[in-house]
Amino acid sequence: MRIIPILALILLYPLLSEAQKEQLNLIPKPDKVTYAEGTFQIAPQIALYSTEAFVQASALLQEYPQLQTAPLEIVKKVNKKVQHGIRLFPAEAADKIAADAFRLQIDASGILIKANDPKAMIQGIYTLIQMGMLSDDPTLLPQLTIDDKPRFSYRGLHLDVSRHYMPMSFVKKFIDIMALYKFNYFHWHLTDGAGWRLEIKQYPELTQKAAWRTHTVWKEWMDNGRQYVQEGTPNASGGFYTQAEAKDLVSYAAQKGITVIPEIEMPGHSEEVLAVYPQLACSGKPYTQSEFCIGNEETFTFLKNVMDEVLAIFPSEYIHIGGDEAEKKHWKACAKCQALKERVGLKDEDELQSYAIRQMDEYLQGKGRKLIGWDEILEGGLTKGATVMSWRGEDGGIKAANMGHDVVMTPGNYLYFDNYQTDPRTQPEAMGGYLTLDKVYAYNPVPKELETDKAKHILGAQANLWTEYMPTYQHVEYMAFPRALALAEVNWTSQEARNWMDFKKRLQHHYKLLQRWDVNYYRPSYNVMSEVLFNRERLSNTLTLTSEQLTPNIYYTTDGSTPSHHSTPYTNPIDFTTTTLIKAASFIDSARVSPVEEIKLDIHKAIGKKVFYNNNWEGYPAEKELTLTNGVMGGLSYHDGQWQGFTKNFDAYIDFERREEIKSVAMRFMQIPGPGVFFPGEFKVFLSDNGKNYREVGSLKNQDDQSNPRLTFKTFEIKLEKPQMARYVKIVATNVQKGFLFTDEIVVY
Incomplete structure (x- = not known):
């Protein structure tokens, strides 16, 4: 009678082994994991050994739960x-561990981490720490060997503390x-027009005044005069870091394997400096420009004293x-700048900027450092050692x-975390923007x-x-995480080892x-998202529904009713060959946990017909x-390749090649005022039999609030009596705001 349970265990062993593997859930994903049988129990007061090179790194083990x-x-x-115990030892030649790699081995004797230098050892230690944090019992670890190394030497996050x-x-x-997630560079954006944040003892006004402004919220300050005020003014808003605080942060980060890169803006984005030292502006007056006078x-x-x-x-x-952005x-218009141009033989202002960059680059190289800057520093030429x-x-x-x-x-478009997620x-x-x-x-x-060789x-x-x-640190966290975890794996894990669904599963544990x-x-x-794939040959729409949840639970209807947990459950992509309105929502058991999403699938008369433009698209x-x-509608971003952009009036027509019965004409537009995208002022439809003589059959004027900063969509539709x-069929949509008109489809029935 015992044969069946024993046989069952034998059959289950591979499954148990696989389950053990899945429990690791590290981010970023390691290069190689080799599992062994059994676990290791961490005893209280476990022995800790380290060679001299890794003594400082060993202090990080205090972060292990x-x-x-x-x-x-x-x-x-x-x-x-x-x-035995925990050992932090240097790699030996026989270990064949690369210079930037580490090996973490857990067996019956304890925990052994080997690396060639302290930076790699730190990454090994943080792998161990993350294993403990992810475990239900941090004192019980699987026996295994992890061999790991980074794909890239620079793994960075930036933080703007000026705005x-x-x-x-x-x-x-x-x-x-x-x-914890193996980043190794912190780019600290310390100065910009919205505030100077680092104590410079030779120029005290930078923190006595240029670090303080009239409004706490950047947007309110931008819209109300952009003035700086003296520290101590009752309504002053801002702050700065003393040199002692900055040095302490540098030391704190270094202990964790992170290098702090300061950014001191020049030659543009410097209006806060020029407000307190106006003699450095071309005009000689405060609040007149953002660029230093190069001449x-x-x-x-x-700049060199500050540096x-x-x-x-x-x-x-x-x-x-x-x-x-200078x-x-x-x-x-500056006599000094133009005189410098002539004196050193510069042909234009790009080369003038390049001259300024080279001055600072040569100065930094003379101090044993390297200049790094945004890609505009390429304009006009760049010195050999500069990084972009x-x-x-x-x-x-x-x-x-x-x-x-x-x-x-x-x-x-991939790594600006100030974009909507x-x-x-x-x-x-x-x-x-839109960056998921x-x-x-x-x-x-x-x-x-x-x-290839570059x-x-x-x-x-x-x-x-x-x-x-992002006026608060809580808002910074909201925009940074979990997107930063995705970047951590992009930077660390080899391209061929990365898999989105695998990452998404591991992310649930983080x-x-x-x-x-x-x-x-x-x-x-939980909000339902839709993706529609239009088949031009079959004139059909294949609809995929999902949400940001790992395992969405979505119900939908096609009869116009509101979905409930009794509606049709979504399991696989659905094919529609007729115009259909789908309503869908996410549920937990019987409770709806998302708004109802409406998806209109149009199979209309204009699909495949040629469009002629009286005013062409621009930029998009x-x-x-x-x-x-x-037949394809645009998504939530005008960068998705389905939204066409116009800076003039939209003016185009469709040739059906023969007379057709026209019942309605519609177009959808996007509005998001921040980047200058607006609804049309008026939408007009005209019909013609010969393409020369058109008759107006309807018009609509936009009544929506164009000051609303949120993304909105609106369908303008003319239904003929x-x-x-x-x-x-000709459509004219007026661009009254002189920004961009974005539209995705002309729908004709």
């Missing part, structure tokens, strides 16, 4: 006496989370000087790498267009947190960690002439 070690014993020579000052306690917390030698005296104090605080090899009109951060897409990074410059990839209609106001967790995860920092110049990737719309750290992370939404071609009659025959 429920781990209590005996006093550290420093080992001068590894021998048989130290074959909104962040308390040092939060900055350290940010560093803590970065370390004024005092500018470089100031001397910065270098004394930050030992980082890289020093960031910004270099982006408005050059002031230099064109490519933010305006990947083109700047590709150009710089092909020129032999090192590059950190940080393109806005889900449906903007449900979120606090953000800068704009899966899109971050899909990013590959090595562009396909890059010359890939070595891609050091890694960095996400940027610009805080214009929400517990973020909760324990009291991180105000973005919670995955989508699928060009095919866009507006391809009686069907009319016509060969040509």
Whole structure:
């Protein structure tokens, strides 16, 4: 009778082994994990041994939950006496461990971590710490060996503290989370027009006045005069970090394997400096420009003096000087700048900016440091040792790498975490854009267009947190996490080892960690999202429904009724060959936990017909002439390739090639005022039999509030009182706001 249970256990063993493997759930995913049988129980006051090189790193083990070690014993020579407990030892030649790699081995004797240098050892220790945090019982660990190394040497996160000052306690917390997920560079954006945040003793007014402004919220300050006030003014808002605080942060981060890169903006984004030292502006007056006067030698005296104090605080090899978005009109009108141009033989203002960048680059190189800046520093030429951060897409990074410059990839459409991370209609106001967790995860920092032998110049990737719309540290956390965890795996794990669904499953276990750290992370939404694939041959729509949950529970209807838990459960993509209105929602048991999403699938007369433009699209071609009659609706972002953009009036017509009965004509438009996208002022429809003589059959005027900052959609539809025959359908939509009109489909019935 015992044969059956024993046989069952034998059959179940492979499943139990697989289940054990799944429990690891590390982020980023390790390079190689080899499992052994059994577990290791961590005893109280477990012995701790380390060689001299890893003594400082050993202190990080205090972050391991429920781990209590005996006093550290420093080992001068590894021998048989130290074959148990926790051991932090150097790699030997026979171990075949790469310079930047580590090996974490857990067996019956204890825990052994080997590495070649302290930085790699720190990553091994944090792997162990994360294992403990993820475990229900941190004192019981599976026996295994992890061999791991990073894909990229630069794994960065950026934080803008100029637009909104962040308390040092939060900055350290940010560093803590970065370390756990194997980031190794913290880009600290300390100065910008909204406030100077670092004490410079030679220029006290930078923190006595340029660090303080009239309004707490950046947007309110921008809309109300952009003035700075003296520290101590009753309504002053802002703050700064003393040099002692900054040095303490540098030391704190270094202990966790993180290098702090300061950014001191120049030559643009410097209106806060010029407000208190107006002699450094071309005009000589405060509040007149954002760019330093390049022709004024005092500018470089100031910048180099500031840099001397910065270098004394930050030992980082890289020093960031910004270099982006400088408005050059002031230099064109400045006698000093023009005299400098003539004196050193510069042909234009791009080369004038390049001159300024080279001055600082040569100064930094003379101090044993390297300049890093945004991709605008390429304009006008760049010195040999400079490194580029490519933010305006990947083109700047590709150009710089092909020129032999090192590059950190940080393109806005993949790595700007100030973009909306889900449906903007449900979120606090953000800068704009649309960057979901899966899109971050899909990013590959090595562009396909890059010359093969230049890939070595891609050091890694960095996400940027610009805080214009993040007034508190809780809001920063909301925008950073969990997207930063996706980037952690992009930077660390090899491209071929990454898998979105595998990451998404592991991520479920890390929400517990973020909760324990009291991180105000973005919670995955239950809201139903739809994807429609239109088949032009079959004239059918295949609808896929999902949500941000790992296992969505969605019910839907097609009869116009509101879905309930008794409605049809969604299981697989559905094919529709007729015009259909689908209503769908997410449920937990019988409770609806999302709004009802309505998806209109149109199989209309204009599909496949040619569109002729009297005013062409600008900047956003989508699928060009095919866009507006391809049967495909746009999504939540005008970057998705289905929204066509117009800066003039929309004016186009469709040729049906024969007379057709026309009952209605509709177009959907998008509005999001932040980036200048608005509904049309008026929508008009005309019909014609010959393409020359048109008759107006209807018009609609927009009545919506165009000051509402949220993303909204509106369908303008003209329904004819009686069907009319016509060969040509013409639509005119007026661009009264002189911004962008975005539309995705002309729907004709």
